[in-house]
Amino acid sequence: MTEAAAAAGTAAQHLDLTTTWVGILSLIIFVVGYYFIAAEDKYHINKAKPALFAGTGIFMLIGVYFAMNGLDGHHLEKEVEALIYEIAGIFFFLMVAMTYIEAMIDRGVFSALRYNLVSKGYTYKRLFWVTGLLAFFISPVADNLTTALILSTVLITIDKENRSFLVPGAINIVVAANAGGAWSPFGDITTLMVWVDGKGAFSEFLFLFPASILGWYVTAFLLSRFVPDGQPPFNASEEKAVILEGGKQIIGLFALTIVLAVLSHQLLHLPAMWGMMFGLALLKMYVYYINQNAGPTQLNAFSWIAKIENDTLLFFFGILAAVGGLHFLGYLEYFTALYDKFGPTAVNIGVGFLSAVVDNVPVMSAVLKSDPNMGKFVQEQWMLVTLTAGVGGSLISFGSAAGVGVMGKLHGIYTFSAHMKYAWTVLVGYIVSVAVWYMQFIVLHIG
Template sequence: MLTAVIACFIIGYIVIVFEHPLRLDKTVPALLMGALCWALLSLGFNNGSLAIIDGHEHIFSMATDAGGDHAMDHLVAEEGFTANLLHHLGKTAEILIFLIGAMTIVEIVDLHRGFDVLKGWVRTRSRKRLLWIVGGLGFILSAIIDNLTATIVLVTLLRKLVPDRDLRIWYVSLIVIAANAGGAWSPIGDVTTTMLWIGKRVSTAGLMEFLIVPSIVCFALPFLVASFLKPFQGEIISDELDNPEGGDDRLLSSRTMLFLGLGMIVFVPIFKTLTHLPPYLGMMLSLGVVWLVSEYIHPEEDFDEERKAAYSAHKALSRIEMSSILFFLGILMAVAALETIVVGDVGALRAVAESLQSVIPNQDWVIFILGFLSAIIDNVPLVAASMGMYDLAEYAIDDKLWHFIAYSAGTGGSMLIIGSAAGVAAMGMERIDFIWYFKKISWLALIGFAAGAAVFVAIETIF
């Protein structure tokens, strides 16, 4: 039965990786994988062929000797299985509620055209200067509103500023690198860092202290090299730049909602530090404040109740990508099933970590390879698996291991266009060819990733 659970996970993983050739939304295999892994685990547990382990290293099994308190042993084992399932569901729900809150705030800001304010900050015709402006915006915004949303916002902005698509895809591709680098040093900048943060593997201060410099290197070095390439020489011809005020379609509420939304998202780590409560509660508070203001603010001059629905939080909720939320649900629960199965006297993922440690003694190389894997397969299950592979008792919060996992999984995906959520979004919006990106951009992402990793190892070694 152990083989069946592992085979289910591997098959589901392969289907997720090849979602584009199969033309199948990755949410489908993720949900099937999550449900079937637990179903097979339950069948194996109830017939006594599988044992489970909880977060306190307690092992439960239905395979008990005859006689004695046999019925009581089974009752305890069943309660242990149920409690373990609810524990993992609760941990997964913390992440999902946090993401729903953040996504809703971003959508409310977008409904009020808050991100159009950014367009007014671009006042240059220089291709090279524009590259650094949008790259800097991508790096900073991704740390606040996450790398996926930052990419979508900036691609939309570039469509207005750079009408030539052949030139624009160069900018968009470099934004993917900047957004992934920016998301790596913030607990709210990427799903993987959020998972590590909520899972108490990293703290806000620790993540920023040890990853801000490697992330800047990962972002700046590719941009520095790219600024000398031919596509970024000369000036841009654009009607928006000729008449920057002419295309301004901001609302009366745009600036207010932009700064309120960004401010309330940034407030979440502060809330956690002050109250020591889980981050999702801070996100619920932030969403409540933004929702409250959105109910009473006036986006237009002649604003009436009939137009209110177009800018309401209900409208924002309808625009959330629930498929992404369900994808994370399926993936995280499937990984939790593997974390729960006993192999030897530890969980299956912990056993994998011990095997890797014996094959590759240098842990830094293991995590460095993880960065390359995140460019090929989704980084969410990779990080989820890593959290199950390494014991929190052995690797405490803000251990070098967790910081390096956050960096590698967050920035390694830039090496392929399909390696990150930001890359997939850019690919879909601008129809960027996989081979074109591989030939033109991957080497830039590689030198940034490798240089940042080297800087990270140097910093951790010195300090």
């Protein structure tokens, strides 16, 4: 092995290839890919395409670099295997959640909910608040992504055309789902990571409730000022929408599937997605049962799977792979050194902004792996970074799983540019959340 190859091998071992040509080129690919993701409306290119290209391309370049320098690819192979495991967990979790949502759409669940809301004469503003409150209080149990997918489906069934209602409503759901998930150990992937790593007890997450709900409320109040007056279109002679045969049972199976996902992780030491896949198996068994015993009704579970937003799944694959590549190259390790320089409070607040740009899962993973010095208030700081990583993802439309899911569900309506028009309201809420945390945890020592 040459001296250059040996040096490169040492760099790879310490995950510091940032100054090599592969590190620089990979960073350029990520930035360009990120630009096209953000400019989806301008270039009319689906966000999954640049994300997938960047994610796969970066690791292809790393593989070429290893081959050119005669390096042992065992380390790279292990890193990719770990990344595949992480991506697969999210990928299959999302696939099952989306399949259940398509099943409930097919069975008229959301049409019935929409009819019940609209027929009561609720105004756009009241519907805005109802969907936001539901998102905030469902996400701690069902997780923020699943909650956002469900409520955004309700939103689009209320009014498919009124963007002045749909865009603020979508942002409200994303913010509420992320804020609601921040105070529950299994409300978001990042909170689950912190809990499993032993950085906080179950009860400690619950103390984030005041910061979460007040931050969301401020954002929702500001957004509500842009929601139009009046009521969504409703014809009094419109036939009452009802849940079709099997719909209520599918709702029950979906709730059971979420419970199975939580129990799989907490009690059985299996990935959460394993419980979700078992729930998918139960759904398919139920479809078989109803097709055999329910008369003329014939359901097709594969048709539901075919309707899910595959571009959302591929976007997640691409963006997680791309960030995983940057992590392997050493880029995500740099910011942890800032803790000693600027202090944990400032850096943990900054993690929220970084989470919005990159993705909160790998950012939190980097924080946990580096285990930085959190200073005097260790538990309080871990709660802060949990709050900021979860809530901070709302600052940009695709900064969180919930945002990406809603972008897929409200394709062409809830976009990056549409979100950024109202992003300042999210920023105000973020500042309020951090201020409440500081007053509660540092000043009053409650938590």
